[in-house]
Amino acid sequence: MGKSLEEVNQSVLTQNKTSVFRKILAFFGPAYLVSVGYMDPGNWATDIAGGSQFGYALLWVLLMSNIMALLLQSFSARLGIVTQRDLAQASxxxxxxxxxxxxxFLAEIAIAACDLAEVLGMAIGINLLFDIPLVQGVLITVLDTFLLLFLINKGIRKIEAFIIALVMIIGISFIFEMIFAQPEVGKVIYGLIPSMPNEAALYIAIGIIGATVMPHNLYLHSSLVQTRKFDRSAAGIKQALKYNFIDSTIALNLAFFVNAAILILAAATxxxxxxxxxxxxxxxxxxLQPLLGTKWAPILFAVALIAAGQSSTITGTLAGQIIxxxxxxxxxQPWVRRIITRLLAIVPAVIVITIFGEGVTGKLLILSQVILSLQLGFAIIPLIHFVSDKSKMKGFHISIITQIAGWIVALIIVSLNAKLVFDEINGWLETSENPVVLWLTVVPLAAGFLLLLLYIIFKPFISKSKIDIHNHSPHNLKLRFSKMGSYAKKNVAVTVDFSNSDEVALNSAFELGGIEAKYTLIHIVETVGAIVYGENIDDHETLIDEKxxxxxxxxxSEKGYKVETQLGFGKPTKVIPKIINEGSFDILVMGTHGHTGFKDLIFGTTVDNLRHKISIPLLIVKI
Known part of the structure; x- marks a missing residue:
């Protein structure tokens, strides 16, 4: 299995730092990318509603949500650090x-729903700041896809720096909003004490919790922590876990400050x-302007909203690639994946706004949160199972007490989100002119998801499964060989990628060289870690490829062939020519899937870039 976000996997070196501060700093970053999901535009609506209806009374719900989020994100980081797999790969x-x-399918829908909220948030911010119509604002948001592509080519540290800058803009904006609003400190502190004014407050509280923990953040964090290269000894892993927990604590507390500031601003105004x-x-x-008496209040509010939407949409798109x-x-190709993710959010937004008008954006935001609520349990529960498993976690599994805490958090979140979904479906049934259609579609679908959720909860307790090094090649190494040809070439190089093309390429090579030639099998590890560290890389994908x-x-060899192997590291178009030109090969044989036109854009191409760089004949075998 490939590395998670391989463009940036293990691309940040944390070893050989001269001081403890520099080592801690090297680990800092992933949690800030995650934290923006907790202050995205989907949270703004619930925070504003909570503050305007109940004042400071629901601040404690935000604090509780933050503690839950910290626990779950620490699980996600632990999974990525210890197993070198993200949540999707482990599943x-x-x-x-x-x-x-x-x-x-559920995760993809959740990513699209989350992206929908972020696109709408950015479009609303652009509309409020520059008076650009919402539909045009939505279309403008497609441009940040290319911004992400530019940033990721510059390395994960550039993305982290950009996101942290946006988080600082949001934070500074709300510091000034607090100065303008002058909230009552005593009531703010009192709001941290659990209380529930009425049943309507409970509904808002459910919305706040439902909007806080985002499923895509769990996939994202388990991948982003793998951008750090560190000592894989027990002590090194323990240190990485500690530094990433510190990173998460600081970043998520910043997100709590932003959410609390939005609620306090609504309460104080x-x-x-x-x-x-x-x-x-x-x-x-x-x-804001008439109530606070300054034109800067609405301007800073809109700027913070754009920054929140921009930062959240970048991390949401990365999560789409991960799943x-x-x-x-x-x-x-990364840019194709990002365009697909963005179009899944933009197209529905443009259609709905065009048909129903700009006043429907609030309902769209609520709908996106309901969709996220449906998917949340399918991310949380497998995560708790994985980090509790001794065999998967190699001794770094969570303790019994932490497991109990995790299951309590899962029970609270899933129960509250289930209630939110139930209430929504019940509302649709009561207001629908034709409820039979809903009974035949939405209700069975919800029941099916409930059964799947129960399966995911109880399956690991019934049958424990182990994570081994899997062979993901389609033919499982059971190659069928054609009749051997006569001796023609004495030193044949063959590129292999553990796909269907290997069988055809190897048989073509044997027809050229027969039983007496020497064959060199070449495979290239293409991760960013391999590009940066070369043959010194020691990651999961390299181990699998070597195996x-x-x-x-x-x-x-059992069939009588003289075989050597060579593992290269980096981009195939650069590494393969280097291996070939430095060796004494007579011919290079490559299998190709024959991508042309549109497929080249999607999957990329190696052959065309390579054939002009080698000094020996190249046999291209199309499968």
Missing amino acids: RETYSKFVNYILY FYKNGMFNVAEIQDAHQF MEGYLNLRI LLDEYKDML
Whole structure:
């Protein structure tokens, strides 16, 4: 299985730092990318509604949500650090193909729903700041896809720096908003004490919790922690876990400050002035200037909203790449993946806004949160199972007390989100002109998801599954060989990628060289870690590739062939020519899937870039 976010995997060196501070600093970053998901535009609506209706009374709900989020994100980071797999990859290796397809489908919908909220948030911010119509604002958001592509080519540290800068803009904006609003400190502190004014407050509290923990953040964090290269000894892993927990604590507390500031701002302005029904982001922006007496209040509010949408959408798009590669083991060109993710959010937003008008954005935001609520349990529960498993976690599994805490958090979140979903479906049934359609579609679908959730909860207790080094080649190394040809070439190089093309390429090579030639099997590890550290890289993908190459060698040697193997590191178009030109080969044989036109754009191409760089004949075998 490939490395998670391989463009940046293990690309940040944490070893050989001269001081403890520099070592800690090297680990800092992933949690800040995660934290923006906790202050995205989807949270703003629930925070504004909570503050305007109930003042400071629901601040404790934000604090509780933050503690829950910290626990779950620490689980996610632990999974990535210890197993070198993200949550999607771990799920793929644990559940059946059918279940994984459903989990992938749900995760993809959740990513699109989350991206929808972020696109709308940015579009609203652009509309409020520059008076650009919402539809045009939504279309403008497609440009940040190319911004992400630019940043990721510059390295993960550049992305982290950009996100941290946006988080600082949000934080500074709300510091000034607090100065303008002058909240009552005593009531703020009192709001941290658990209380529930009425049943309507409970509904808002459910919305706040439901909007706080985002499923895509769990996939994202388990991948981002793998961008750090550190000592893989027990002590090194323990140190990485500690530093990442510190990183998460600081970053998520910043997210708590932002969410609390939004709720406090709503309480100190709208609730204080008897405006209890302000729930729309646009309404909040409109009333800030007359209530606070400064033009800067609405400007800073809009700037913070744009920064929140921009930062959240970058991390959401990265999460989309993680779940596709993790669940499906499908790698496509990064920019194609990001365009797909963005279009899944933009197209529905443009259609709905065009048909129903700009006033529907609030309902769209709520809908996105309901969709996220549906998917949340399918990310949390497998995560708790994985980090509790001794065999998977190699001795770094969580303690019994932490497991109990994790299950309590899961029970609270899943129960509250289930209630939110139940209430929504019940509302649809009561207001629908044709409820029979809903009974035949939505209700069975919800029941099916409930059964799947129960399966995921209880399966690991019934049958424990182990994570081994899996062979993901389609033919499982059982190659069929054609009749041997006569001796023609004495030193043949063959590129292998553990796919269907290997069988055809090797048979073509044997027809050229026969039983007496010497064959060198070449495979290239393409991760960013391999590009940076070369043959010094020591990661999971390298171990798998070495194992598979050795299996190829043993299998072919048993059949009488003289076989050597060579593992290269970096981009195939650069490394393969270097290996070929430095060796004494007569011919290079490559299998190709024959991508042309559109497929080249999606999957990329190696052959065309390589054939002009080598000094020997190249035999291209199309499968």
